[in-house]
Amino acid sequence: MKQAQKSRLSPFLLFFIACLLINPAVSEAQKTVHTFQLGNSDFLLDGKPLQMISGEIHYTRVPRESWRARMKMAKAMGLNTIGTYVFWNVHEPEQGKYDFSGNHDIAEFVRIAQQEGLWVVLRPSPYVCAEWEFGGYPYWLQNIKGLVVRSDEAQYLRAYKNYIMEVGKQLAPLQVNHGGNILMVQIENEYGSFGKDKDYLETNRKMFVEAGFDGVLYTCDPAEAIKDGHLPGLLPAINGVDQPAKVKRLVNENHNGRGPYYIAEWYPAWFDWWGTAHHTVPAEKYVSAIDSVLGAGISINMYMFHGGSTRGFMNGANFKDTSPYEPQTSSYDYDAPLDEAGNATDKFMKFREVIQKHLPQGFVLPEVPKAKPSITTPMVKFTTSASLYDVLPVPKLSARPLTFERMKQAYGYVLYRTTLNGGKRGLLKIKELRDYGIVFVNGKRLGTLDRRLGQDSLELHLPAGKVTLDILVENMGRINFGIYMLQNTKGITEKVVFAGQELKGWKMFGLPFDHLPSLKAKVTKVIPGVPIVRKGVLTLDKPADTYLDLSKWGKGVVWINGHNLGKYWEIGPQQTIYVPAEWLKRGENEVVVFELNKPGQSVLRGIEKPVLNKLK
Structure with a gap:
């Protein structure tokens, strides 16, 4: 039975291997215009079946300097595709002011994927969820009286259209039918869990086409919401289901009795919020599921393959009538195959073994890159501080x-x-x-x-x-x-x-702390209970990854060399903040802490391993 199944899937697998072997950075294939279409049961790339084995990585959650390294890790696990959202609030932080630079350079992220031989599934819905601030919407939408997000309200649609047109300028030329590596593009995001207005979904589709996204478009929803969230004519992808028969039934029921079949979000674990235990799930619980999905020829996107960190003030929150307000942690480790620093976990290795099983006999995946070194650092020497009332x-x-x-x-x-x-x-x-x-x-x-x-x-x-x-x-x-x-x-x-x-x-x-306050060159007297800004120096002989240990501190935010690393809070479960080596330098590194609850605390150093599972 297994052998017959393997033989039936060989067209998928042979094309998959071709994707792994080709490096467009050194190949004319980079300039090749491809066709990508929906077959009755398969995705067809240049007319040949393609099974996408994809993993989600968000460019905003990974230092730009590390994008390529994360792509290489994806290849080493056997992925041939990367999925990513596009985040409206980072690209249009103020109305009409666009930013596609630095860590927000989504086009460069896509190009690096192409150079590393990876396809991309793009998710530029104006709404992303993603445990991200306001679900990706920019705050200023709330200043437009009467505007209603995720609706056909005119002011919202105008703002949305202006944004998606700018996204199109950046990314539409990178679709496979224009010589790029973006295979298909998602409109809206799990809309069936929010509403059921098909006219609104059709407006989304038209905007995407007008913005230049003229390839394959799709929607994605969990099983119970697919009926409301799917737009007839587009591929209905499935979230949170990994039983092959159920996936095929749901797609067939909503797509004229045919495929292809795509699990747009397959969850190998979950995210964390403050005051609740760290979420982990052993790899063994997922091995049989991914094995059966791949064996059935279904395409899959792991959410997340690599979570990274939600830096700055970009964490979101959940809230509903039946549960309290739940702000999410800055660590987006997700118990994913790659940990927060981008290193392979046990889950990575076990998933790699499963993927290897479904490749032709004798083919060997790229060697897994070694884990990045991490260090315990000297103490931060705080030299300057200011009371809240001084800034x-x-x-x-x-x-x-x-x-x-x-x-x-x-x-x-x-x-x-x-x-x-x-x-x-x-x-x-x-x-x-x-x-x-x-x-x-x-x-x-x-x-x-x-x-x-x-x-x-x-x-x-x-x-x-x-x-x-x-x-x-x-x-x-x-x-x-x-x-x-x-x-x-x-x-x-x-x-x-x-x-x-x-x-x-x-x-x-x-x-707002979008710019750090200038502090006088002295240490202000600590006022009990009054928040304080502390500035100091971390001196390093050689930069390496580290995790700032804030378990003795109270609540606040940390910056290093101007990078906002995110929030900490003694209630846990996150007690450390990840500092990527790429943002450190030899010699003096500037550290700034805004501490709300324990202004007298001044002992801070980096340790070698994260602490993400300690509640107080």
Whole structure:
């Protein structure tokens, strides 16, 4: 039975091997215009069956300097294709201002894949989910009154069209039918889990075609949502199903009784959020599934093959009526075949063995690159610091608190300040605080409020006289999935009430930390409970990967040599922050930490292994 199956699949496998062997960087094939079509049961590349064995890598989550190394790892596991989303909020951070440079150079990411002999499945839906801030939408959409994402509302469609046209300029020329390596392009993303408007999906399709995506388009949805999320005429890909018979039945039912068959998201593990145990699943639980899928000739995309890190302020959050607000961690390790640093795991090796089984006898995959070295570093020598109150900018004024969006601030923090008459007790209540607040009276810290825990109130006893009330609010990540994406403003989003009376007359100090504050060349006296910015030096003889150990710190953000590495929080499960060697240098490396809860902490060093599974 196994031998007969192997013989039946030989056209897939022979073409797959050709994909592995050809390196377009040294071949005229790079300039060859291909055809890519949907056959009755197979994908057809230049008329021959192609089985895509793909893995998801997000260019934004991997240092640009490491893109090629990750591609080589993909080849070594036996992949012939890479899948990636395209993220609207990194490419149009402010309306009409586009960025396709540096780590956002998606076209170069695709070109490197081609040079490494890999095809690409592109997912430039304006909505990506992906445990990414606002599901990939830029924050400024919320400033357009009446705009509704994922709908046929006119203002949304205009903004969406402007964006997708810019994406088309970058990527449409890289499709296989234009000499590139993009095999097919996804419109929208799991739309059936959100809505069922076929006219909206058709509008998506038309926009993609107008933007130059004139090859194969497809949709993807989980099994229960495929009926609503599929657009007739396009290939319906399946997410989260790995039983071959069920995959084929779902596709056949929604595609005129025919294939080809593509699992657009196959999950070898899961992501993490703050305050919940690290998610891991042994490779053995997945080996038989991938074996049967490949044996059935079904194409597959592992989500994720390599998770990497969600750096900066780009982590998303989940929220629904039946569960609390759940902001995701900066580590996007995902327990994937490649770990956060890009090294092969046990899961990588076991999946590689399965893929090798389905290749012609005698063919050997490329050797697996060695793991990158990692080091324990010397202590960071902190030389400069500043209290929160030393780095406040010029405030904006308003009778009522302004949201981040009204202040035209995407991410980070805002300090809200008002004055009131003291000498009384009362309950301070913030209606719809989003998401984490620290309350100060006359500069003294009195408590914290945490949306995750449903905390929005604090009993205060105000001293006599005029009192200054400060509330530092952190955006911990906009919701990236579900109906609450439509309620995603940040900060103090409604009002503040003390002792039954609404407080008015606010100053708002924006701290987006898109640029690091300049600190005086001295160490400020530590004020108990008051957040602090610390700057120091990490001196290295030789750069190598490391993991900053923040298990003794409280909550905050870390930068190294200007790169925002992401957030840390003592509650876990993530206790370390990955520092890629590519962003380090010999000699002095600048380290900056913004610490919210433990301003007296000053001991920091890198260790050799990550700690992603420790809850406090």
